[in-house]
Amino acid sequence: MNRPRTRRRLSPDERRTELIDAAIRVLREQGEPANRAVTVTAEAGTAKGTFYVYFPSWEDLLVAVHDRLMDDYSAPLRERLAAEAPQDWRAVLDGEIDRFVDFTVGCGKLHGAVFHSSVVPAPAGDEHSATGLLSRIIRRGVEEGALRQVDPDVAAGLLFAALHAAADAVAAGGDRTRWCGSLRELTGNWLAP
Amino acid sequence: MNRPRTRRRLSPDERRTELIDAAIRVLREQGEPANRAVTVTAEAGTAKGTFYVYFPSWEDLLVAVHDRLMDDYSAPLRERLAAEAPQDWRAVLDGEIDRFVDFTVGCGKLHGAVFHSSVVPAPAGDEHSATGLLSRIIRRGVEEGALRQVDPDVAAGLLFAALHAAADAVAAGGDRTRWCGSLRELTGNWLAP
Amino acid sequence: MNRPRTRRRLSPDERRTELIDAAIRVLREQGEPANRAVTVTAEAGTAKGTFYVYFPSWEDLLVAVHDRLMDDYSAPLRERLAAEAPQDWRAVLDGEIDRFVDFTVGCGKLHGAVFHSSVVPAPAGDEHSATGLLSRIIRRGVEEGALRQVDPDVAAGLLFAALHAAADAVAAGGDRTRWCGSLRELTGNWLAP
Amino acid sequence: MNRPRTRRRLSPDERRTELIDAAIRVLREQGEPANRAVTVTAEAGTAKGTFYVYFPSWEDLLVAVHDRLMDDYSAPLRERLAAEAPQDWRAVLDGEIDRFVDFTVGCGKLHGAVFHSSVVPAPAGDEHSATGLLSRIIRRGVEEGALRQVDPDVAAGLLFAALHAAADAVAAGGDRTRWCGSLRELTGNWLAP
DNA sequence: TATGAATGAGCCTTCATTCAT
DNA sequence: CATGAATGAAGGCTCATTCAT
Numbered sequence: 001m002n003r004p005r006t007r008r009r010l011s012p013d014e015r016r017t018e019l020i021d022a023a024i025r026v027l028r029e030q031g032e033p034a035n036r037a038v039t040v041t042a043e044a045g046t047a048k049g050t051f052y053v054y055f056p057s058w059e060d061l062l063v064a065v066h067d068r069l070m071d072d073y074s075a076p077l078r079e080r081l082a083a084e085a086p087q088d089w090r091a092v093l094d095g096e097i098d099r100f101v102d103f104t105v106g107c108g109k110l111h112g113a114v115f116h117s118s119v120v121p122a123p124a125g126d127e128h129s130a131t132g133l134l135s136r137i138i139r140r141g142v143e144e145g146a147l148r149q150v151d152p153d154v155a156a157g158l159l160f161a162a163l164h165a166a167a168d169a170v171a172a173g174g175d176r177t178r179w180c181g182s183l184r185e186l187t188g189n190w191l192a193p
Numbered sequence: 194m195n196r197p198r199t200r201r202r203l204s205p206d207e208r209r210t211e212l213i214d215a216a217i218r219v220l221r222e223q224g225e226p227a228n229r230a231v232t233v234t235a236e237a238g239t240a241k242g243t244f245y246v247y248f249p250s251w252e253d254l255l256v257a258v259h260d261r262l263m264d265d266y267s268a269p270l271r272e273r274l275a276a277e278a279p280q281d282w283r284a285v286l287d288g289e290i291d292r293f294v295d296f297t298v299g300c301g302k303l304h305g306a307v308f309h310s311s312v313v314p315a316p317a318g319d320e321h322s323a324t325g326l327l328s329r330i331i332r333r334g335v336e337e338g339a340l341r342q343v344d345p346d347v348a349a350g351l352l353f354a355a356l357h358a359a360a361d362a363v364a365a366g367g368d369r370t371r372w373c374g375s376l377r378e379l380t381g382n383w384l385a386p
Numbered sequence: 387m388n389r390p391r392t393r394r395r396l397s398p399d400e401r402r403t404e405l406i407d408a409a410i411r412v413l414r415e416q417g418e419p420a421n422r423a424v425t426v427t428a429e430a431g432t433a434k435g436t437f438y439v440y441f442p443s444w445e446d447l448l449v450a451v452h453d454r455l456m457d458d459y460s461a462p463l464r465e466r467l468a469a470e471a472p473q474d475w476r477a478v479l480d481g482e483i484d485r486f487v488d489f490t491v492g493c494g495k496l497h498g499a500v501f502h503s504s505v506v507p508a509p510a511g512d513e514h515s516a517t518g519l520l521s522r523i524i525r526r527g528v529e530e531g532a533l534r535q536v537d538p539d540v541a542a543g544l545l546f547a548a549l550h551a552a553a554d555a556v557a558a559g560g561d562r563t564r565w566c567g568s569l570r571e572l573t574g575n576w577l578a579p
Numbered sequence: 580m581n582r583p584r585t586r587r588r589l590s591p592d593e594r595r596t597e598l599i600d601a602a603i604r605v606l607r608e609q610g611e612p613a614n615r616a617v618t619v620t621a622e623a624g625t626a627k628g629t630f631y632v633y634f635p636s637w638e639d640l641l642v643a644v645h646d647r648l649m650d651d652y653s654a655p656l657r658e659r660l661a662a663e664a665p666q667d668w669r670a671v672l673d674g675e676i677d678r679f680v681d682f683t684v685g686c687g688k689l690h691g692a693v694f695h696s697s698v699v700p701a702p703a704g705d706e707h708s709a710t711g712l713l714s715r716i717i718r719r720g721v722e723e724g725a726l727r728q729v730d731p732d733v734a735a736g737l738l739f740a741a742l743h744a745a746a747d748a749v750a751a752g753g754d755r756t757r758w759c760g761s762l763r764e765l766t767g768n769w770l771a772p
Numbered sequence: 773t774a775t776g777a778a779t780g781a782g783c784c785t786t787c788a789t790t791c792a793t
Numbered sequence: 794c795a796t797g798a799a800t801g802a803a804g805g806c807t808c809a810t811t812c813a814t
Binding site for chain 3: 775
């Protein structure tokens, strides 16, 4: 009687990836839904119980989503940081302003769920966190004389907060040019050597 | 513990105030608890049902708590803004850095529950919101030549985010001097005319 | 502080009457509301607690409402029954068909709340109940040869049910002429001697 | 009493049936209980939450119970109506008087909960409703000359009400012979051609 | 007598998680 | 591995009733 039409047999990695993909779609559109495991597995086209095969709890999924997004976002930056030659870190920061706002706005409601969550910790030193990346950029900028002498970790925290605020404001309907412009003015006056 | 044998009959205003006070105590120490109405009324020494006499839902209480905190915090600033004589708005902002961080750290877990909540909206124009206040300060500063020409609303949003980040960091164990110092450096370079 | 604008001091009977009036208004329009004591006292313009001064419980109010309605409705019938001279009881029953349907339709939602309620018992012998009245009419009709020999109590029960059904149907939008006509046909063939 | 140590996993249809069965038992004996979901699931030997897996609300269960009872009761009638040959519809109605009273009395308190409920609507045309069935019987009877020319829908409504009243009276301790006899007299005189 | 703030038992419902199949 | 029926702890909220004023 209970004949599941197709018991899609995937490799664990594929299944896991599908769940994360589904979660990203759900979070982007609805934010954190009620009945989280059900909503995500329905979106992924699997059974409710499958959720717990791959993630002991919702928070574990959130961490996985966070890591995925950060990896995607930070790939070009990590590449840049891997290069040892001096670079124009001021320009890099300027570029990140737009890129970060675009990224955040594109995330829709996902952003609040994943990044404002107290669940996903962001230790300053973690190179996979947003502030971790900014911190490394600023450190390089300071070392290479492209930026004013500031405390890289603290500056990264402040900058990230400001970026965040701008992105949220734009996502909420604020004027993109105005926010990004002000942000550029802020970083310019603050971090120029 | 306290078993008041008799009903304490209070005026609605007093009871409401007691409930808000109790909620602030609870939020400060535990953050948002499970069984919210029960926890708050127990702290207030009243019956569970009394909660719903005064607040149709938890969110209504949160709004009341938010308003109370903002009113308390903003009282001196509103006074300053009421005065028409020119003032040293740079110094005011510098002072707010410390005052805001102190305030936020003193809020403990309350802060996240009330201010990160999507429940309590903070329209830019609202003079009772934190950004609304900052915006008015910055506007005055710009008008009176104490601050660089910036977009007051946007600048307030960015500044508030940075203040917030610093306060959160200090609350989480960060070095207060370092964060406030960096913040002062940021505002100094950014907003000095 | 708590100064009730006017503490209307009425004689207990007036107060009681006002509450019953208010209950009838409420029941007619909303049927049995949620928060019954509150709804009725609000309609009556008194305080919630006053309800319990006059009625130990909702059911007691229902009984009072029932008695009031029945007294009003049955007044002409009781008068007729008091007269000892023989009467055309067939015509009386025919007339009651329309009067009862009018009455019931006019009651709106009140009807279901008060008369379908298991709370208000209607002992067959009770001359204040609808079936009690019908029973006495039928008994007189049988005794005076105006009606076929039937069991008065049982016939009253069946007739009342049929009247009720017709009234409910008309209240629900059924065709009045059709229902009353069929009812007249029923009683005619059934009860004619 | 029964503590099933292990989860009883059934097909949805079986579980649903068990819940409806349990509900019928409960309603028959207690009428509509307080804590409805708990009472029914306890009777069914399942966990409270299981109720909501099968019925979004109590009213949905009531509808299911109603349908089940009507299907059971009406099965022989539907069969009769399916046959095209003329039948003695007077005798059928006479038979239904006893059968309906038996059925209703056997329902105990269930009857009021399910059939007096405003939740379960009974449109006149619905062949699964009691009046719908009676209506079809009367229509056939009229067409085949076994019954007087009456409006089938209206007559069905009136007849059903009378049947109901008799059944309720018998259930409440009334004399079965008296009520059924009077009912037979009523239908005889009313509907004989 | 009248008031309306206060009470708390109790019902409804959700949903994270388990586990028999 | 995958499934989805089953679970039950937990929280939200209502409202009949009480009682201090």
